[in-house]
Amino acid sequence: MDEVVDRYVSAFNAHDLGAIMDCYCSKPVTVGPGGPVEGRSEIASYYTRTWQAFPDMHFTVLRKVVDGAATAVTAVATGRHTGPFALTTGDVLQSTGRYISVRCCWFFALQEGVIVNQQIFYDQLELYLQLGLPLSRLGPPD
Template sequence: MPDPREIHDAFAAALCAHDSRRLLDCFHPDAVLVTPVGMVEGHEQIEWYFGQFFSIVPDLTTKVTTMLVHGDTIAVEWVTSGNQTGVMLLPDGTEIPGTGRPISWTGCGMWTVEDGRFATGRIYYDQLHAYMSLGCRLVQTEPGSTAAPVHVGASDRGAEPVPAADPQDQGTRAESRSGPIRRLLRRLTGR
């Protein structure tokens, strides 16, 4: 049976090759991942989660910088990079078209292995750095202000208002899979 290091090596190779089938072979069918955009469960959601990165950054590569194994648990630190040529969806439905800009982010993950596959995982990465490398920026608004936050396009040519999110749209477990990403981005932009 493969050890956690071998499983992670297979996962990293599949990730860099954008090979969803090989990537899913590294996970139990009912595996659970906790990610910055929410929890994903099972092969279908795991494939969707990593597929978002593949479509936004088609030349995505990941380099492992640190790996520690303790029993059935593996901790990994990594750097991911590529060029944002695919469309990125923002919380309000606005899309950032492919910019061609280089994007990179650092992160780490903790994985638990059972029966030769990942059963659970926690992924952490620097979202602010990733968004800023796309030309996005944080905008502070006054508390209680009705002024719409400003989104600066990736080319930084000018600003355009971003409509405020509907406060009723808090999401449920049955919502579309883009819901967790939209909620995360709302938190980042303060809306």
């Protein structure tokens, strides 16, 4: 069943939105640092915005652990920030041209060969510092 996760990673690295969406059920839920994203159209929009901000983003899988209908993946995301990127503070960071390399982890709940739930974790502080944001900008909004 975890082959869907392999297809997901390949589709992400190819920036193939159709192939990524084929990995999800009809009513998927994804939860990441920005909060929950529900439904296929919201999830598709998330990937589109991510690739606009980092058009060369690529994941290198470090480890995959499978336990029945659950799969966990650790990876390193790399890419150059060349487009608008929505921060978890609600601000949008315009292109910095900076290269990022950030550790991340995904937990997938799988059912009938598709992703029904995905939890996304990444080191936000590591990412924001690599993008050149000062620590003072990472606090609560004014």
